Amino acid sequence: MTEPEEPKDDKLDDERDDELVRSLLKRTLATDVVAKDTPDLLQGVQRRIRRRSRGKFFADGWSTGQAKVGYVLVALITLVLVAVAYFALGPMDVR
Amino acid sequence: MPDDPDAARQAGEEEARLVERLVARDERAFNTLVKAYERRVFALVLRMIGNRAEAEDLAQEVFVQVFKAVGSFRGESKLSTWIYRIAINLCKNRTKYLRVRHAGEQDELEALQERVPMGQGTHSNVAHIDRPDEMMAGKQVEHIVQQAILQLEPTFRECLVLRDVEELSYEEIGAITGLPEGTVKSRIHRARAQLKELVERALGEKIQ
Numbered sequence: 001m002t003e004p005e006e007p008k009d010d011k012l013d014d015e016r017d018d019e020l021v022r023s024l025l026k027r028t029l030a031t032d033v034v035a036k037d038t039p040d041l042l043q044g045v046q047r048r049i050r051r052r053s054r055g056k057f058f059a060d061g062w063s064t065g066q067a068k069v070g071y072v073l074v075a076l077i078t079l080v081l082v083a084v085a086y087f088a089l090g091p092m093d094v095r
Numbered sequence: 096m097p098d099d100p101d102a103a104r105q106a107g108e109e110e111a112r113l114v115e116r117l118v119a120r121d122e123r124a125f126n127t128l129v130k131a132y133e134r135r136v137f138a139l140v141l142r143m144i145g146n147r148a149e150a151e152d153l154a155q156e157v158f159v160q161v162f163k164a165v166g167s168f169r170g171e172s173k174l175s176t177w178i179y180r181i182a183i184n185l186c187k188n189r190t191k192y193l194r195v196r197h198a199g200e201q202d203e204l205e206a207l208q209e210r211v212p213m214g215q216g217t218h219s220n221v222a223h224i225d226r227p228d229e230m231m232a233g234k235q236v237e238h239i240v241q242q243a244i245l246q247l248e249p250t251f252r253e254c255l256v257l258r259d260v261e262e263l264s265y266e267e268i269g270a271i272t273g274l275p276e277g278t279v280k281s282r283i284h285r286a287r288a289q290l291k292e293l294v295e296r297a298l299g300e301k302i303q
Contacts, residue, residue, distance in 0.1 A: 020302050021287040024294070025259040028240040029142060039151050041133045042126060045158040052159070058122055 110174050117165045129158050132175070135261075136182055142256050143186040144193070145245045153189055157182045172270045179263075180271045183253050190249050236298070243293035251286035258283050 046058040116124035136157050141150035160181050168177055244252060250272075257268045258279075268279045295301055 021291050022259050028237045029260045038134045038137045042129045044155045048159045
């Protein structure tokens, strides 16, 4: 036996009600309204991982922060400093 | 999801590369992931829990779980779907816990509304309200809707929020909740009916 079909008017009412609620939710609970005040989660997450991994992850200053300078830049600066120090002191004759 | 097939493919490739780095425990990749998803995860959790402090704590926990479990991510669903699934499961557990503790009484969403200037959200229903009496009415409606959402059964609430606020497809919601598509549709329909009734009862008038 087949299930009796829902009257068309009821279906239309349902669809209209669904649409009303959808638009109400979109207006009132949009992500940009709620998330406008999103806290910075990163530091807290890193702290938890560091603690639970007993320092295995996010243990150093490079990875825990949003590092402004990369490893390559630091390496280049170090090389330049070494070169400057070398020439400032003057090549030494060790003989 | 981008409509353009090329853009979709490119997004998929970028995601695959990010997942590879995550599986390799690249901490910078994980930082990128947290920054990319923190707003969406926090907003979802806050709507599900309704308490800002709990939501912040839980959103952080979501990312810790993502970090722990990313090795088991098989790429069968989108990364976002997988993260949402973790978030929804943690919300369910926390809701049960809070219900036992009777700690879910404080309504932080109300406080949030006070902090977010009205009309700053692009979809806010008070964006074009000039009259203070209308603005108050708009705030009241927002508060009523948020309260009503929290009164829904958690299983109905998650389907409704994922569909009508996050605007996910039925297929994605099915993947997140583990429910068949037909059940998802039915729960959303029933949740909308319940929500409409709750809001209209609180407002004392029909939703227009």
